[in-house]
Amino acid sequence: MNLTWDDRNTIVANLFNPAFCGEVIRVVAKEYNKHTNTVFPYEFAFLILPILLHQETRVRMPRSVRTYFFVWVEDNDDLFYDFSKRTKGMVKYTKEALLFLLLYKKIVLDENGGIVTSQERVIKIDNVDHLELNHILQKAQMLGKWLSASSDVKSIYSFFRITP
Amino acid sequence: MPSSPITDFSAKEPSLGYFYQIKYALLALLTSTKELNNPKVRIENLDDVEIEDINTLQLFQTKLHIKNKGNLTNSSPDFWKTIRIWSEHITNGLIDIDSTILNLITTEAVPDSSLLFKLKTNINRESDLDDLISGLDQISIDSNNQTNSSAYLAYQALSLHQKQKLVKSIKITDNSVDITDIDNKIKRELILSTYPGHLDAFLEILEGWWFKKAIENLTEKIDGIESGELQMKIANIRDSFQADNLPNHFPEQLEISDEDVNTLKNKAFIKQLELIQINSNSKTVKRAISDFRRAFEQRSKWLRLQLLNPEEEEDFDKRLRDYWQNIFDIMCDEADSKSIEEIHLLGKQFYINQFAVSCPQIKIREKFKEDFLTRGSYQILADSKKIGWHPNYKDKL
Numbered sequence: 001m002n003l004t005w006d007d008r009n010t011i012v013a014n015l016f017n018p019a020f021c022g023e024v025i026r027v028v029a030k031e032y033n034k035h036t037n038t039v040f041p042y043e044f045a046f047l048i049l050p051i052l053l054h055q056e057t058r059v060r061m062p063r064s065v066r067t068y069f070f071v072w073v074e075d076n077d078d079l080f081y082d083f084s085k086r087t088k089g090m091v092k093y094t095k096e097a098l099l100f101l102l103l104y105k106k107i108v109l110d111e112n113g114g115i116v117t118s119q120e121r122v123i124k125i126d127n128v129d130h131l132e133l134n135h136i137l138q139k140a141q142m143l144g145k146w147l148s149a150s151s152d153v154k155s156i157y158s159f160f161r162i163t164p
Numbered sequence: 165m166p167s168s169p170i171t172d173f174s175a176k177e178p179s180l181g182y183f184y185q186i187k188y189a190l191l192a193l194l195t196s197t198k199e200l201n202n203p204k205v206r207i208e209n210l211d212d213v214e215i216e217d218i219n220t221l222q223l224f225q226t227k228l229h230i231k232n233k234g235n236l237t238n239s240s241p242d243f244w245k246t247i248r249i250w251s252e253h254i255t256n257g258l259i260d261i262d263s264t265i266l267n268l269i270t271t272e273a274v275p276d277s278s279l280l281f282k283l284k285t286n287i288n289r290e291s292d293l294d295d296l297i298s299g300l301d302q303i304s305i306d307s308n309n310q311t312n313s314s315a316y317l318a319y320q321a322l323s324l325h326q327k328q329k330l331v332k333s334i335k336i337t338d339n340s341v342d343i344t345d346i347d348n349k350i351k352r353e354l355i356l357s358t359y360p361g362h363l364d365a366f367l368e369i370l371e372g373w374w375f376k377k378a379i380e381n382l383t384e385k386i387d388g389i390e391s392g393e394l395q396m397k398i399a400n401i402r403d404s405f406q407a408d409n410l411p412n413h414f415p416e417q418l419e420i421s422d423e424d425v426n427t428l429k430n431k432a433f434i435k436q437l438e439l440i441q442i443n444s445n446s447k448t449v450k451r452a453i454s455d456f457r458r459a460f461e462q463r464s465k466w467l468r469l470q471l472l473n474p475e476e477e478e479d480f481d482k483r484l485r486d487y488w489q490n491i492f493d494i495m496c497d498e499a500d501s502k503s504i505e506e507i508h509l510l511g512k513q514f515y516i517n518q519f520a521v522s523c524p525q526i527k528i529r530e531k532f533k534e535d536f537l538t539r540g541s542y543q544i545l546a547d548s549k550k551i552g553w554h555p556n557y558k559d560k561l
Contacts, residue, residue, distance in 0.1 A: 006548070008478075009474075009477050009478050009481050010460075010544060010547075010548060011460065011463045011464050011467065011477060011544075012467065012474045012477050012478065014464075015464060015467050015468070016474060053468075054469075055468050055469050056360065056469065077352075077355065078355055078360040078363060079360055081355060081356060081360065085473075086473070089473040089474060089475060093474070
């Protein structure tokens with residue numbers, strides 16, 4: 001399955017480290033759960049990293065959730081032409097991040113595979129060295145809220161043309 | 165040409181109209197390429213724009229309005245001028261009306277109260293057809309609009325049967341994209357042809373070529389522009405973009421100070437160089453540091469921009485290691501019977517000849533030809549002790 005830490009390419013290991021990726025996923029799920037009665041679906045977890053860690057996509061996210069998610073995707077379809085490929089490339093980092101979160105008890109899965117998160121505050125570090133990190137976390141909160149207002153998992157996956 | 169401070173807009177509209185027509189031709193060919201069998205576009209032949217494949221002919225009248233953008237009315241000159249052209253084509257036998265689609269593309273709107281509103285969709289009901297023909301008949305007889313008079317005559321010259329076929333073939337597209345929108349529409353058609361973010365530059369190159377072809381067509385140097393030709397051009401442009409699809413963000417060598425060296429002196433890749441007796445104050449070490457940093461930053465950047473996927477990164481490392489393993493093993497065989505001093509020298513030569521003076525031709529992408537990336541990536545691998553220069557580097561570090 002996953003390569004051991006020492007065998008990894010340092011750059012990939014740093015950028016997609018499970019603690020960081022895990023926190024991004026936790027923030028999205030936490031925010032989602034806050035705004036809806038349903039529990040964050042497991043399948044949504046796989047969409048988070050390809051949206052938020054892709055700089056161009058993240059930068060083009062609107063300021064507020066008033067724009068509909070689907071409308072935004074339509075208007076920015078040049079970002080999503082290879083989205084399914086990007087998503088597939090990120091699957092292993094998402095899985096690893098979820099394992100990490102489970103291990104450190106930051107999330108639990110309910111009987112339907114929904115993700116319930118711990119309630120720790122999202123820590124943003126306010127200095128110039130962490131601008132990118134802050135931006136990712138801020139947009140993570142937005143994405144969580146956004147997804148909570150969107151339709152079900154199936155339509156979102158088919159909307160992104162992600163097939164098994 | 166000196167221009168008066170108050171330019172008459174009516175003069176701008178026609179010239180923009182020509183641009184619009186030519187851009188529309190590109191859009192029409194791009195769209196129809198997906199639906200028709202190797203279509204061909206002609207500009208200003210039977211009509212403003214004409215698309216033809218084996219089975220069908222589509223004529224397009226393009227009407228661009230910028231100022232006084234209003235409604236396309238029943239007696240609008242835009243509509244009747246178009247009817248005149250098409251009627252004359254039928255009378256003169258220039259088109260086979262059964263396999264021709266007549267398109268009127270206008271930036272104006274057709275109000276739903278208008279007789280012409282029905283022409284926005286295909287006419288299926290006989291009663292609609294009869295209504296339209298009697299409506300048009302009436303306008304062409306009753307109206308004394310001077311501008312339209314020759315159009316009315318051309319229309320009246322058709323037999324009832326011909327009128328029916330004419331009306332059935334007409335399709336009006338109103339509220340059509342205007343001159344500023346058309347670029348966006350074209351870009352949308354090209355979206356799968358290149359990388360995101362390259363689309364504007366891509367269109368710029370394609371349009372340059374397209375205008376050249378359009379002029380050749382208008383001056384009758386060529387009969388038309390085929391979709392195959394357009395497809396070739398798009399592929400060519402795409403190739404040229406692929407060449408730099410991994411942009412080089414760090415084209416300059418870095419200045420490395422003695423202080424930099426000092427803070428890094430405990431790093432494994434510097435120690436690896438010390439093992440083969442390359443002094444940490446040497447310029448060679450500074451070059452290695454510069455390469456390390458540039459490669460590290462560049463590869464991180466590509467990943468952040470997702471121009472490169474993580475698998476490619478891993479694969480690149482694997483290829484670098486494979487290559488190194490091959491020549492390293494050969495050197496180790498040579499080292500078997502050597503003294504300690506000779507082994508040092510062997511390692512040093514190995515590094516200098518293979519990785520410093522020249523560098524293995526292993527590329528992260530075929531066309532990214534910057535050596536700093538390969539060199540620096542080897543330093544990164546040396547730093548994690550996955551490779552080394554000294555035959556016994558593993559025991560000595």
